[in-house]
Amino acid sequence: MNWNAKFATGIGTIDAQHRRLFEICGELQDLAEKAKTEDRYEQIRLVLKDLTDYTVAHFGLEEKYMQESGYSERDYAYHKMEHDAFVAKVSKILDGDWEDNQHQTVSKLLVFVTAWIKAHILDTDMKYVATLKAKGYK
Numbered sequence: 589m590n591w592n593a594k595f596a597t598g599i600g601t602i603d604a605q606h607r608r609l610f611e612i613c614g615e616l617q618d619l620a621e622k623a624k625t626e627d628r629y630e631q632i633r634l635v636l637k638d639l640t641d642y643t644v645a646h647f648g649l650e651e652k653y654m655q656e657s658g659y660s661e662r663d664y665a666y667h668k669m670e671h672d673a674f675v676a677k678v679s680k681i682l683d684g685d686w687e688d689n690q691h692q693t694v695s696k697l698l699v700f701v702t703a704w705i706k707a708h709i710l711d712t713d714m715k716y717v718a719t720l721k722a723k724g725y726k
């Protein structure tokens with residue numbers, strides 16, 4: 589899964605972080621392939637931990653920007669709810685029992701994560717862009 593211009597919000601820090609999220613998904617995709625035939629449990633755990641930590645930090649920054657810029661409370665609450673649900677879902681899988689089921693678990697997770705990130709950027713993140721830009725974020 590590759591980042592491309594249609595995902596650009598035009599806000600530098602956010603776009604850089606979104607690119608990194610796509611990269612982490614790419615790492616996960618490689619490991620999922622290898623896990624078809626090899627034990628990659630520890631590596632996958634590390635990348636999933638990275639994904640969780642990185643999304644938590646990234647969502648925190650977006651939420652800070654939305655609050656600082658006076659973004660509507662209602663839209664903020666909805667946006668934060670999407671973030672929290674994502675973190676809860678990935679954390680739950682990470683904490684589950686999937687060592688004997690690595691390829692299937694990670695492949696399934698990737699379908700969810702990649703679809704979620706794309707739809708979230710295009711539908712939910714894009715909604716704060718005008719407000720942030722009006723406040724001088726770039």
Ligand SMILES: [Fe+2]
Nearest residue numbers: 650708712713
């Ligand atoms: Fe977001």
